[in-house]
Amino acid sequence: MKDITRTLASFVAQVQWEDIPPKVRHEAKRALVNYFAVALAGCSDPGISKAVNVYGRFSSGREAGLVGRGERTDILNAAALNAMSANVFDFDDTHLPTIIHPTAPVAAPLFALAQKSSLSGKQWLLAFVLGVEIECRLGNAVSPGHYQRGWHITSTCGVFGAAAAIGKALSLDNTQLGWAFGNASAQSSGLVETLGSMSKSISVGNAARNGLLSALLAQEGFAGPEQPLEGERGFLRVMSEAAEAHVDAAFATLGSEWELLSNTYKPYPCGVVLNPVIEACLALSTTAGFSFANVERVTLKGHPLLRARTDRPNITLGREAQVSAQHSVAVSLARGRAGLAEFTDAVVADPLLRAFAGRLEFVDDPSYSVESAQVTVALRSGETMSRRIDAARGSLQAPLADTDLENKLRELAEYGGSGCEPGPLINSLWTLESAPDSSLPMHLACS
Structure with missing residues (x-):
């Protein structure tokens, strides 16, 4: 010093x-x-x-x-x-x-x-x-x-x-x-x-x-x-x-x-720890057999900073959506898009997306970097779908x-x-x- x-x-x-x-x-x-x-x-x-x-x-x-x-x-x-x-x-x-x-x-x-x-x-x-x-x-x-x-x-x-x-x-x-x-x-x-x-x-x-x-x-x-x-x-x-x-x-x-x-x-308008989450959700939204209406539960596994900065279930504003995992996951899975238009006050007010917040859970894993995450979707049929992103698009590795x-x-x-x-x-x-x-x-x- x-x-x-x-x-x-x-x-x-x-x-x-x-x-x-x-x-x-x-x-x-x-x-x-x-x-x-x-x-x-x-x-x-x-x-x-x-x-x-x-x-x-x-x-x-x-x-x-x-x-x-x-x-x-x-x-x-x-x-x-x-x-x-x-x-x-x-x-x-x-x-x-x-x-x-x-x-x-x-x-x-x-x-x-x-x-x-x-x-x-x-x-x-x-x-x-x-x-x-x-x-x-x-x-x-x-x-x-x-x-x-x-x-x-x-x-x-x-x-x-x-x-x-x-x-x-x-x-x-x-x-x-x-x-x-x-x-x-x-x-x-x-x-x-x-x-x-x-x-x-x-x-x-x-x-x-x-x-x-x-x-x-x-x-x-x-x-x-x-x-x-x-x-x-x-x-x-x-x-x-x-x-x-x-x-x-x-x-x-x-x-x-x-x-x-x-x-x-960033490829998406959100906190950097949400980039791999959104990328995984966008990929899952296009997977054969996926339907947002049939999602029972979503588990996010990632660096502890992911939960610390983005566990925000009861947001009301587009600004809050930029640092809300609940909104980011819901809008990415439901609409298959995650641009600025998906992080507005009007989209945050969508009842379908707001009702999703209670279906999200976090698992902290310090072995994950802030550029990585795993998203696991459990469907009402009993089937599960999972996608892990080790280096999100826009990271140093990608x-x-x-x-x-x-x-x-x-x-x-x-x-x-x-x-x-x-x-x-x-x-x-x-x-x-x-x-x-x-x-x-x-x-x-x-x-």
Whole structure:
């Protein structure tokens, strides 16, 4: 637990584009294709519209756009609202070792800054890679106890990623980056209890906004503590009882291994632990002899986190459905689909699906990874059907292809109804590295 703040600040300050391996560069672009896909899907969500209206009352400018919308606002509000849009449907990327959704808190403030300050595509991508690296390394250090304790790790670690990314984009020196981390440490918050509600979006938006603010303050000489991360009452010790045991491993490979390569993209709009469950249910729904009307009982066997995060039988909202195994199993088996249209308030209210909740049971098995699950269906005839998924589609073992991500953007752009033309946006993301102006994707994504 020695000199972690200084080590990370020096790392961010010194790394150059030439130090980033080609595979990591490409993964950064994949993350952006997914980011715009989910942000375009969420841009017209009623909760986001409410937030846009309230935040707009306090806007100090019109420098930055909002993905999929016509309003313009100041860069702090834009950072918050665009991060919220990308996370609102739980359809964004997932860093599997930590369950952090890394892109929204980092990309949103960087694109906001890019609309106010001149940043080339290479400068933007370098800052993005480093921001993701910092948030996920800190996540590694406080995991698994931090999230299990109830801290919303995307929010608590995302603010540091945003601060690092903006700090790099602003060319802050080692001391200023340390101050940025200190400023971020004063704003690291978010609770798992808010999942399934509109409130969850606040802390994700705050991570983006406050990380941007932290770096801007540091640029002006607004100083933080010397050891905001490793100090006796710093982030690592306060936020995790076991951080000291994990810290060496968390930072040992800094600069030689990259956390973006542990990032994944979801095929379904739900908590990541539900991906293998839905995949198994969709396969069972097409099995000869299966009938949803004849289902007597369904047993889910998986990692204990599956029950801990998704045992939600009495939901009433589409947001809650995104983290409800009862709904996910019922809708996948009954309708043979699991897209955004299946996770709305109206579908949650379907009496047929609601009546199913009591027929689901969990079996915890720590030998399962969060990417695996087994679904066993007992029919009234006495027959049983079972499907085990060892590596869900979208996992590191079965990743979505580039074309899958492009198709996801096209589908979700249409779902969100923004009128954004996907083709030019997709092309701008794949070619961002050579772009003289990194704000082009935002111009294409705003209506």
